[in-house]
Amino acid sequence: MLVAAVVCPCPPLLVPEVASGAAAELDELRAACAEAVDELLAAEPELLVLVGDGPRAEVWTEGGSGSFHRFGVELAVRLPSGGAAGPELSPALSVGAWLLERSGTGLPTHACAVPADTPVERLLGLGEGLASLADRVGLLVLGDGSACRTVKAPGYLDERAEPFDAELARALGAADTEALAGLDVELCRQLQVEGRAPWQVLAGAARGAGLGGKLRYADAPYGVGYFVASWR
Template sequence: MLSAIAIIPSAPVLVPELTGLAGAEVADLRSAVVAAVSSLPNHWVGIGVDPEDQVAGPEAVGTFAGFGVDVQVRLAPALGEQPGPPSDLPLCALLAGWVRGQVRPAATAKIQVYAHGRESEDALVQGKLLRAEIDRTADPVGVLVVADGVNTLTPSAPGGYDPTGAPAQLLLDDALAGGDVAALARLPERVLGRPAFQVLAGLCGAGPRSATELYRGAPFGVGCFVGVWQP
Protein backbone atom coordinates (compact mmCIF):
# COMPACT_ATOMS: atom_id res chain seq x y z
CA MET A 1 0.00 0.00 0.00
CA LEU A 2 1.14 3.52 -0.74
CA SER A 3 2.24 5.24 2.47
CA ALA A 4 3.83 8.58 1.55
CA ILE A 5 5.47 10.43 -1.33
CA ALA A 6 8.62 12.53 -1.00
CA ILE A 7 9.62 14.92 -3.80
CA ILE A 8 13.25 16.05 -4.08
CA PRO A 9 15.42 17.53 -6.85
CA SER A 10 17.93 15.57 -8.92
CA ALA A 11 20.72 17.84 -7.70
CA PRO A 12 24.31 16.62 -7.19
CA VAL A 13 24.89 19.64 -4.94
CA LEU A 14 22.99 17.77 -2.23
CA VAL A 15 26.12 15.64 -1.71
CA PRO A 16 28.52 17.63 0.51
CA GLU A 17 31.63 16.06 -0.99
CA LEU A 18 30.65 17.49 -4.38
CA THR A 19 29.93 21.06 -3.32
CA GLY A 20 33.04 22.37 -1.57
CA LEU A 21 32.61 26.00 -0.54
CA ALA A 22 29.19 26.12 -2.20
CA GLY A 23 27.75 23.84 0.48
CA ALA A 24 26.39 26.74 2.54
CA GLU A 25 24.26 27.82 -0.43
CA VAL A 26 22.32 24.55 -0.36
CA ALA A 27 22.12 23.95 3.41
CA ASP A 28 18.39 24.75 3.53
CA LEU A 29 17.75 22.56 0.50
CA ARG A 30 19.64 19.66 2.05
CA SER A 31 17.76 20.01 5.35
CA ALA A 32 14.43 19.99 3.51
CA VAL A 33 15.41 16.84 1.60
CA VAL A 34 16.29 15.06 4.84
CA ALA A 35 12.93 16.06 6.33
CA ALA A 36 11.00 14.89 3.26
CA VAL A 37 12.72 11.52 3.02
CA SER A 38 12.22 10.96 6.76
CA SER A 39 8.50 10.61 6.00
CA LEU A 40 9.04 7.43 3.97
CA PRO A 41 8.85 3.84 5.26
CA ASN A 42 11.64 1.30 4.63
CA HIS A 43 10.41 0.13 1.22
CA TRP A 44 10.77 2.69 -1.59
CA VAL A 45 9.93 2.99 -5.25
CA GLY A 46 11.86 5.82 -6.87
CA ILE A 47 10.75 7.80 -9.92
CA GLY A 48 13.24 9.69 -12.06
CA VAL A 49 14.24 10.57 -15.61
CA ASP A 50 17.18 9.81 -17.91
CA PRO A 51 17.66 9.62 -21.69
CA GLU A 52 16.40 6.00 -21.72
CA ASP A 53 13.92 3.93 -19.70
CA GLN A 54 15.56 1.65 -17.16
CA VAL A 55 15.14 0.09 -13.73
CA ALA A 56 17.76 0.14 -10.97
CA GLY A 57 17.17 -2.68 -8.52
CA PRO A 58 17.94 -2.85 -4.80
CA GLU A 59 21.15 -4.75 -5.46
CA ALA A 60 22.64 -1.81 -7.38
CA VAL A 61 25.77 0.00 -6.21
CA GLY A 62 26.79 3.30 -7.79
CA THR A 63 29.32 6.10 -7.47
CA PHE A 64 29.48 9.86 -7.97
CA ALA A 65 32.95 9.47 -9.50
CA GLY A 66 31.59 10.91 -12.73
CA PHE A 67 30.84 14.12 -10.81
CA GLY A 68 34.37 14.36 -9.45
CA VAL A 69 34.39 12.39 -6.18
CA ASP A 70 34.13 8.63 -5.65
CA VAL A 71 31.23 8.69 -3.18
CA GLN A 72 29.68 5.23 -3.36
CA VAL A 73 25.99 4.59 -2.68
CA ARG A 74 23.69 1.60 -2.45
CA LEU A 75 19.96 1.10 -2.92
CA ALA A 76 19.71 -1.40 -0.05
CA PRO A 77 21.58 -2.31 3.15
CA ALA A 78 24.91 -4.06 2.64
CA LEU A 79 24.02 -7.04 4.90
CA GLY A 80 27.71 -7.73 5.49
CA GLU A 81 28.71 -8.84 2.00
CA GLN A 82 31.35 -7.12 -0.08
CA PRO A 83 29.70 -4.81 -2.63
CA GLY A 84 30.20 -5.55 -6.30
CA PRO A 85 31.70 -3.03 -8.69
CA PRO A 86 29.69 0.18 -9.09
CA SER A 87 27.09 0.22 -11.86
CA ASP A 88 26.60 3.10 -14.26
CA LEU A 89 23.51 4.42 -12.49
CA PRO A 90 21.53 7.48 -13.62
CA LEU A 91 21.77 10.55 -11.42
CA CYS A 92 18.28 10.08 -9.97
CA ALA A 93 19.25 6.59 -8.74
CA LEU A 94 22.56 7.83 -7.32
CA LEU A 95 20.76 10.52 -5.34
CA ALA A 96 18.13 8.06 -4.14
CA GLY A 97 20.96 5.86 -2.88
CA TRP A 98 22.67 8.79 -1.22
CA VAL A 99 19.59 10.01 0.67
CA ARG A 100 18.77 6.44 1.64
CA GLY A 101 22.19 6.13 3.27
CA GLN A 102 21.84 9.49 5.01
CA VAL A 103 18.27 9.22 6.25
CA ARG A 104 16.95 5.64 6.02
CA PRO A 105 19.94 3.26 5.91
CA ALA A 106 17.64 0.29 6.56
CA ALA A 107 15.51 1.12 3.51
CA THR A 108 15.43 -0.78 0.23
CA ALA A 109 14.75 1.04 -3.04
CA LYS A 110 13.91 0.19 -6.63
CA ILE A 111 14.18 3.08 -9.06
CA GLN A 112 11.90 3.36 -12.10
CA VAL A 113 13.58 5.62 -14.64
CA TYR A 114 11.53 7.12 -17.49
CA ALA A 115 12.90 8.54 -20.73
CA HIS A 116 13.02 12.33 -21.11
CA GLY A 117 10.99 12.11 -24.30
CA ARG A 118 8.10 10.06 -22.94
CA GLU A 119 4.75 11.53 -23.98
CA SER A 120 2.58 13.07 -21.27
CA GLU A 121 -0.35 10.70 -21.76
CA ASP A 122 1.93 7.68 -21.56
CA ALA A 123 3.59 9.01 -18.41
CA LEU A 124 0.18 9.36 -16.77
CA VAL A 125 -0.65 5.77 -17.73
CA GLN A 126 2.67 4.57 -16.32
CA GLY A 127 1.80 6.28 -13.06
CA LYS A 128 -1.54 4.48 -12.86
CA LEU A 129 0.15 1.14 -13.54
CA LEU A 130 2.75 1.81 -10.87
CA ARG A 131 0.04 2.69 -8.35
CA ALA A 132 -1.75 -0.59 -9.08
CA GLU A 133 1.51 -2.47 -8.52
CA ILE A 134 2.13 -0.68 -5.22
CA ASP A 135 -1.45 -1.26 -4.05
CA ARG A 136 -0.91 -5.02 -4.45
CA THR A 137 1.84 -4.83 -1.82
CA ALA A 138 0.69 -5.44 1.75
CA ASP A 139 3.56 -3.58 3.42
CA PRO A 140 3.83 0.22 3.41
CA VAL A 141 5.59 1.56 0.31
CA GLY A 142 7.00 5.06 -0.06
CA VAL A 143 7.52 6.81 -3.38
CA LEU A 144 10.55 9.03 -3.87
CA VAL A 145 10.35 11.41 -6.84
CA VAL A 146 13.83 12.64 -7.83
CA ALA A 147 13.48 15.29 -10.54
CA ASP A 148 14.40 18.86 -11.42
CA GLY A 149 12.47 21.83 -12.72
CA VAL A 150 13.75 24.37 -15.25
CA ASN A 151 17.51 24.91 -15.72
CA THR A 152 17.45 28.42 -17.25
CA LEU A 153 16.57 30.61 -14.27
CA THR A 154 19.75 32.68 -13.87
CA PRO A 155 22.62 33.81 -16.13
CA SER A 156 24.89 31.15 -14.59
CA ALA A 157 22.35 28.33 -15.00
CA PRO A 158 23.41 25.18 -16.88
CA GLY A 159 20.95 25.98 -19.67
CA GLY A 160 21.80 29.69 -19.78
CA TYR A 161 19.28 32.37 -18.88
CA ASP A 162 15.85 32.40 -20.46
CA PRO A 163 13.22 34.71 -18.90
CA THR A 164 10.43 32.45 -20.12
CA GLY A 165 11.65 29.71 -17.78
CA ALA A 166 10.37 31.39 -14.61
CA PRO A 167 6.64 30.97 -15.42
CA ALA A 168 7.18 27.28 -16.15
CA GLN A 169 8.99 26.84 -12.84
CA LEU A 170 6.24 28.69 -10.99
CA LEU A 171 3.64 26.40 -12.57
CA LEU A 172 5.60 23.37 -11.38
CA ASP A 173 6.26 24.69 -7.88
CA ASP A 174 2.64 25.70 -7.32
CA ALA A 175 1.36 22.37 -8.67
CA LEU A 176 3.62 20.39 -6.34
CA ALA A 177 2.84 22.65 -3.37
CA GLY A 178 -0.90 22.30 -3.95
CA GLY A 179 -1.12 18.67 -5.07
CA ASP A 180 -2.51 19.86 -8.42
CA VAL A 181 -2.23 16.78 -10.64
CA ALA A 182 -4.06 18.47 -13.53
CA ALA A 183 -1.37 21.16 -13.67
CA LEU A 184 1.35 18.50 -13.58
CA ALA A 185 -0.29 16.76 -16.52
CA ARG A 186 0.19 19.84 -18.69
CA LEU A 187 3.77 20.73 -17.75
CA PRO A 188 5.84 22.09 -20.66
CA GLU A 189 8.75 20.19 -22.18
CA ARG A 190 11.26 22.64 -20.70
CA VAL A 191 10.72 21.18 -17.22
CA LEU A 192 13.59 18.69 -17.01
CA GLY A 193 11.75 16.22 -14.80
CA ARG A 194 8.42 16.48 -16.65
CA PRO A 195 7.93 12.71 -17.22
CA ALA A 196 8.62 11.93 -13.56
CA PHE A 197 6.18 14.58 -12.35
CA GLN A 198 3.54 13.28 -14.77
CA VAL A 199 4.07 9.71 -13.57
CA LEU A 200 3.46 11.16 -10.09
CA ALA A 201 0.23 12.73 -11.35
CA GLY A 202 -0.96 9.40 -12.74
CA LEU A 203 0.05 7.63 -9.54
CA CYS A 204 -2.11 9.96 -7.43
CA GLY A 205 -5.25 9.90 -9.57
CA ALA A 206 -7.52 12.69 -8.32
CA GLY A 207 -4.70 14.08 -6.18
CA PRO A 208 -3.15 13.60 -2.74
CA ARG A 209 -5.01 14.00 0.55
CA SER A 210 -2.45 16.62 1.53
CA ALA A 211 0.60 18.33 0.04
CA THR A 212 3.31 20.03 2.10
CA GLU A 213 5.95 22.33 0.65
CA LEU A 214 9.32 22.20 2.42
CA TYR A 215 11.48 24.15 -0.05
CA ARG A 216 11.35 25.94 -3.35
CA GLY A 217 14.27 27.78 -4.90
CA ALA A 218 16.78 27.86 -7.72
CA PRO A 219 20.32 27.29 -6.43
CA PHE A 220 22.72 27.70 -9.35
CA GLY A 221 19.82 28.54 -11.66
CA VAL A 222 18.01 25.18 -11.54
CA GLY A 223 14.49 24.97 -10.12
CA CYS A 224 14.33 22.76 -7.02
CA PHE A 225 11.24 21.75 -5.08
CA VAL A 226 11.04 19.61 -1.95
CA GLY A 227 7.79 18.42 -0.47
CA VAL A 228 5.72 15.57 0.90
CA TRP A 229 2.40 14.27 -0.40
CA GLN A 230 0.08 12.05 1.59
CA PRO A 231 -1.91 9.81 -0.80
Protein backbone atom coordinates (compact mmCIF):
# COMPACT_ATOMS: atom_id res chain seq x y z
CA MET A 1 0.00 0.00 0.00
CA LEU A 2 1.27 3.45 -0.86
CA VAL A 3 1.67 5.51 2.32
CA ALA A 4 3.64 8.46 0.96
CA ALA A 5 5.19 9.80 -2.22
CA VAL A 6 7.50 12.59 -3.22
CA VAL A 7 7.87 14.25 -6.61
CA CYS A 8 11.25 15.83 -7.39
CA PRO A 9 12.83 17.10 -10.62
CA CYS A 10 15.90 15.34 -11.95
CA PRO A 11 18.25 17.81 -13.68
CA PRO A 12 21.88 16.71 -13.23
CA LEU A 13 22.56 20.32 -12.14
CA LEU A 14 20.77 19.43 -8.90
CA VAL A 15 24.05 17.75 -7.92
CA PRO A 16 26.43 20.54 -6.79
CA GLU A 17 29.50 18.81 -8.27
CA VAL A 18 27.83 18.86 -11.69
CA ALA A 19 26.62 22.45 -11.38
CA SER A 20 30.08 23.54 -10.20
CA GLY A 21 30.26 27.35 -10.07
CA ALA A 22 26.51 27.70 -10.66
CA ALA A 23 25.59 25.39 -7.78
CA ALA A 24 24.15 28.15 -5.59
CA GLU A 25 21.49 28.90 -8.21
CA LEU A 26 19.57 25.74 -7.23
CA ASP A 27 20.08 25.86 -3.46
CA GLU A 28 16.39 26.56 -2.87
CA LEU A 29 15.41 23.60 -5.03
CA ARG A 30 17.87 21.30 -3.25
CA ALA A 31 16.49 22.35 0.11
CA ALA A 32 12.92 21.65 -1.01
CA CYS A 33 13.93 18.19 -2.28
CA ALA A 34 15.72 17.38 0.99
CA GLU A 35 12.70 18.42 3.05
CA ALA A 36 10.38 16.36 0.87
CA VAL A 37 12.57 13.25 1.16
CA ASP A 38 12.72 13.71 4.94
CA GLU A 39 8.92 13.78 5.03
CA LEU A 40 8.79 10.66 2.87
CA LEU A 41 11.00 8.83 5.35
CA ALA A 42 8.97 10.16 8.29
CA ALA A 43 5.98 8.18 6.94
CA GLU A 44 7.94 5.05 7.90
CA PRO A 45 7.73 3.09 4.66
CA GLU A 46 9.02 -0.47 4.64
CA LEU A 47 10.11 -0.19 1.02
CA LEU A 48 11.19 2.74 -1.12
CA VAL A 49 10.74 2.72 -4.89
CA LEU A 50 12.37 5.21 -7.24
CA VAL A 51 10.52 5.86 -10.51
CA GLY A 52 12.07 7.87 -13.31
CA ASP A 53 12.45 8.20 -17.04
CA GLY A 54 14.80 5.83 -18.85
CA PRO A 55 15.59 4.72 -22.40
CA ARG A 56 14.02 1.31 -21.76
CA ALA A 57 11.88 -0.39 -19.14
CA GLU A 58 14.13 -1.71 -16.37
CA VAL A 59 13.74 -2.69 -12.73
CA TRP A 60 16.35 -2.86 -9.98
CA THR A 61 15.37 -4.96 -6.94
CA GLU A 62 18.76 -5.93 -5.47
CA GLY A 63 20.70 -2.69 -5.53
CA GLY A 64 21.90 -0.59 -8.41
CA SER A 65 24.43 2.10 -9.16
CA GLY A 66 24.69 5.17 -11.34
CA SER A 67 27.18 7.91 -12.06
CA PHE A 68 27.59 11.43 -13.35
CA HIS A 69 30.63 10.62 -15.46
CA ARG A 70 28.83 11.68 -18.64
CA PHE A 71 28.70 15.18 -17.20
CA GLY A 72 32.42 15.27 -16.56
CA VAL A 73 32.18 14.53 -12.84
CA GLU A 74 33.80 11.53 -11.15
CA LEU A 75 30.86 10.87 -8.87
CA ALA A 76 29.08 7.53 -8.43
CA VAL A 77 25.90 6.79 -6.48
CA ARG A 78 24.17 3.64 -5.29
CA LEU A 79 20.72 2.73 -4.11
CA PRO A 80 20.63 2.51 -0.30
CA SER A 81 20.21 -1.26 -0.15
CA GLY A 82 22.19 -3.91 -1.97
CA GLY A 83 25.20 -3.63 -4.24
CA ALA A 84 25.67 -2.56 -7.82
CA ALA A 85 23.67 -5.36 -9.39
CA GLY A 86 22.08 -4.94 -12.80
CA PRO A 87 22.53 -2.28 -15.48
CA GLU A 88 23.53 1.29 -14.65
CA LEU A 89 20.76 3.51 -13.33
CA SER A 90 19.30 6.00 -15.80
CA PRO A 91 20.28 9.67 -15.30
CA ALA A 92 16.94 10.43 -13.63
CA LEU A 93 17.25 7.50 -11.24
CA SER A 94 20.86 8.46 -10.51
CA VAL A 95 19.63 11.84 -9.28
CA GLY A 96 17.10 10.00 -7.12
CA ALA A 97 19.81 7.78 -5.69
CA TRP A 98 21.85 10.89 -4.92
CA LEU A 99 18.89 12.41 -3.04
CA LEU A 100 18.52 9.24 -0.97
CA GLU A 101 22.25 9.12 -0.24
CA ARG A 102 22.01 12.65 1.16
CA SER A 103 19.18 11.56 3.45
CA GLY A 104 21.27 8.78 4.98
CA THR A 105 18.50 6.19 4.72
CA GLY A 106 19.30 2.51 4.57
CA LEU A 107 15.79 1.31 3.73
CA PRO A 108 15.31 -1.43 1.14
CA THR A 109 15.03 0.36 -2.18
CA HIS A 110 13.92 -0.67 -5.64
CA ALA A 111 14.11 1.41 -8.81
CA CYS A 112 12.01 1.43 -11.95
CA ALA A 113 12.81 3.14 -15.26
CA VAL A 114 9.93 3.89 -17.63
CA PRO A 115 10.42 5.00 -21.26
CA ALA A 116 8.74 8.22 -22.37
CA ASP A 117 6.57 6.42 -24.95
CA THR A 118 5.01 3.92 -22.52
CA PRO A 119 1.20 3.79 -22.92
CA VAL A 120 -0.83 5.40 -20.15
CA GLU A 121 -2.72 2.27 -19.09
CA ARG A 122 0.51 0.32 -18.71
CA LEU A 123 1.94 3.06 -16.49
CA LEU A 124 -1.16 3.14 -14.31
CA GLY A 125 -1.06 -0.64 -13.95
CA LEU A 126 2.64 -0.52 -13.08
CA GLY A 127 1.88 1.98 -10.34
CA GLU A 128 -0.79 -0.27 -8.86
CA GLY A 129 1.70 -3.13 -8.87
CA LEU A 130 4.41 -1.08 -7.16
CA ALA A 131 2.00 0.00 -4.44
CA SER A 132 1.28 -3.65 -3.64
CA LEU A 133 4.93 -4.66 -3.14
CA ALA A 134 4.77 -4.11 0.64
CA ASP A 135 2.37 -3.07 3.38
CA ARG A 136 3.99 0.39 3.51
CA VAL A 137 5.48 1.64 0.24
CA GLY A 138 7.03 5.05 -0.35
CA LEU A 139 7.66 6.42 -3.87
CA LEU A 140 10.30 8.91 -4.96
CA VAL A 141 9.17 10.02 -8.42
CA LEU A 142 11.64 11.87 -10.63
CA GLY A 143 10.56 14.06 -13.54
CA ASP A 144 10.78 17.52 -15.10
CA GLY A 145 8.00 19.65 -16.52
CA SER A 146 7.98 21.48 -19.84
CA ALA A 147 11.33 22.46 -21.36
CA CYS A 148 9.86 25.36 -23.35
CA ARG A 149 9.34 28.17 -20.85
CA THR A 150 11.82 30.70 -22.34
CA VAL A 151 13.70 31.37 -25.55
CA LYS A 152 16.84 29.97 -23.90
CA ALA A 153 15.09 26.77 -22.76
CA PRO A 154 16.12 23.45 -24.35
CA GLY A 155 12.91 23.42 -26.41
CA TYR A 156 12.77 27.18 -27.05
CA LEU A 157 9.70 29.22 -26.08
CA ASP A 158 6.25 27.68 -26.47
CA GLU A 159 3.32 29.76 -25.20
CA ARG A 160 1.55 26.57 -24.08
CA ALA A 161 4.31 25.66 -21.63
CA GLU A 162 3.51 28.08 -18.81
CA PRO A 163 -0.22 27.22 -18.53
CA PHE A 164 0.66 23.52 -18.80
CA ASP A 165 3.12 23.80 -15.92
CA ALA A 166 0.65 25.85 -13.87
CA GLU A 167 -1.98 23.11 -14.14
CA LEU A 168 0.66 20.48 -13.42
CA ALA A 169 1.72 22.34 -10.27
CA ARG A 170 -1.91 22.43 -9.17
CA ALA A 171 -2.36 18.70 -9.77
CA LEU A 172 0.84 17.78 -7.92
CA GLY A 173 -0.04 20.02 -4.99
CA ALA A 174 -3.56 18.60 -4.77
CA ALA A 175 -2.53 14.93 -5.24
CA ASP A 176 -4.94 14.90 -8.19
CA THR A 177 -4.41 11.44 -9.63
CA GLU A 178 -7.07 11.85 -12.31
CA ALA A 179 -5.40 14.98 -13.67
CA LEU A 180 -2.04 13.21 -13.83
CA ALA A 181 -3.57 10.14 -15.45
CA GLY A 182 -5.17 12.40 -18.04
CA LEU A 183 -2.03 14.25 -19.15
CA ASP A 184 -2.02 14.72 -22.92
CA VAL A 185 0.71 12.42 -24.25
CA GLU A 186 1.24 14.33 -27.50
CA LEU A 187 1.31 17.73 -25.81
CA CYS A 188 3.84 16.41 -23.30
CA ARG A 189 6.01 15.23 -26.18
CA GLN A 190 5.82 18.59 -27.91
CA LEU A 191 6.68 20.47 -24.72
CA GLN A 192 9.51 18.01 -23.94
CA VAL A 193 7.97 17.01 -20.59
CA GLU A 194 10.19 14.25 -19.21
CA GLY A 195 8.03 13.55 -16.16
CA ARG A 196 4.86 12.39 -17.89
CA ALA A 197 5.49 8.66 -17.62
CA PRO A 198 6.77 8.66 -13.99
CA TRP A 199 3.88 10.88 -12.84
CA GLN A 200 1.37 8.51 -14.39
CA VAL A 201 2.99 5.62 -12.52
CA LEU A 202 2.41 7.70 -9.38
CA ALA A 203 -1.22 8.26 -10.40
CA GLY A 204 -1.77 4.51 -10.62
CA ALA A 205 -0.02 3.82 -7.32
CA ALA A 206 -1.98 6.50 -5.44
CA ARG A 207 -5.46 5.67 -6.69
CA GLY A 208 -7.66 4.97 -3.69
CA ALA A 209 -4.84 5.61 -1.20
CA GLY A 210 -6.46 8.78 0.15
CA LEU A 211 -3.25 10.82 0.08
CA GLY A 212 -3.19 14.59 0.39
CA GLY A 213 -0.66 16.79 -1.39
CA LYS A 214 1.61 19.72 -0.65
CA LEU A 215 3.47 21.70 -3.31
CA ARG A 216 6.91 22.69 -2.02
CA TYR A 217 8.50 24.24 -5.10
CA ALA A 218 7.43 25.32 -8.58
CA ASP A 219 9.71 27.36 -10.82
CA ALA A 220 11.57 27.31 -14.13
CA PRO A 221 15.07 28.64 -13.40
CA TYR A 222 16.51 27.46 -16.73
CA GLY A 223 13.33 27.55 -18.77
CA VAL A 224 12.40 24.04 -17.57
CA GLY A 225 9.57 23.43 -15.11
CA TYR A 226 10.81 21.99 -11.82
CA PHE A 227 8.37 20.84 -9.14
CA VAL A 228 8.68 19.37 -5.66
CA ALA A 229 5.61 17.92 -4.00
CA SER A 230 4.86 15.69 -1.02
CA TRP A 231 1.92 13.29 -0.81
CA ARG A 232 0.93 11.86 2.55
